[in-house]
Amino acid sequence: MGPAAADPPVRTAPSAADGPARRDVRVCFAGDSLVAGTGDESARGWVGRVAAAAIAGGLDLTAYNLGVRGATSVQVARRLAIEARPRLTAGDDARIVLSFGVNDTIVEDGRQREPTERTLEALRTMRDRAAPVPILLVGPPAVDDDEQNDRILVLDRALEHEAAALAVPYVAAFPATVSSPVWRHPVHVGDGFHPDAAGYAHLAAVLAPPVVAWLREPVAR
Template sequence: MQLLFIGDSLTSGVSDSERLGWAGRICKQLDPQGAKLTAYNLGVRASTTAHIESRWEKEAADRINPEAPVLLIFCMGAPDAVKDIPFGQSKVCAESILHNAKSNYATVFITPPPMIDEEKDKRTENLSAEFIKICSKLDIPCLDINSPLRENPAYIKALKESDGVHPNAEGYGIMAGVISKFISPYILPHLS
């Protein structure tokens, strides 16, 4: 099975001293020997939805083997909030990305996590709500990590011990635990 994790610095695992991020931890958990999953982390630092829209299709096509099952896992939006990208632009780009992805591949979406800065965090919360609506409209499975992580004291502590946007290793572990429960049903049937 092929997994493509597509997103920004939170997808690539910036500030994780273990260099696994949430994506690496999930792969390690689901395929401890590393023999059944082919995983590509296409997280790019500061990658807004517009940047992801411009790059994801080529990056995916260059990696996907059409003979094996594939799952695209998108997690994006945090750089849009940090850079104060116009809300409408983020919506249009996200809908285009997800529409095109679902037309060609099994696709799931994960909302951006919360941040410490109140203004940026409010933007991620609003983006998350909009992305959830887009996924519902397109019938794409969507996991809201924004709300539950905001209520998780250990995750907030992990953010505060890092840069306020990216968690430390413990925080990525918390993210992986939440996300793994959501995506495992799409992966495990292909690993037996």
């Protein structure tokens, strides 16, 4: 990641003939409190469940959770390289899964915390700072506030479009959460943002197939 010559290089993936189980896959999951799994009484969140699904599917996976409560896309971009680099330099196949956006869409003092264009700029910055490590983006899920959900939907569509332009795989979380009582009810009775273990399990069931499929395919560098 990044151009610093003093840092050890990220090892490239072996050939596909070696098989997915023989690759030492290291993955950083970076983002906000929903990445950290806040509110999950089992302390697994969707990240822990997706990592478990990858391991159960035969991947030799080490997962690092870099979720920070309250973090916006801009804040994630600022810390991404320095936090991810030491965790990814030793493996055969390094990856980064990003997820952010809910905190960007909070309104403070009459203004959205991060305008959509700033969020898209942060994504571009993360892509550049992560290179040559491949990244995958998980979109923001729904919250309890319908007005904020309208803003999240706008951001979700903008992120999907920008990710396609950057050739970054995108997995939407909003459609599977906005109308799901398994997600919305615990968010409503909780703090308005975070579900319980069942809610995270619901989201993980949606995210695991595309994320694990992405991890299973060695990426040419």
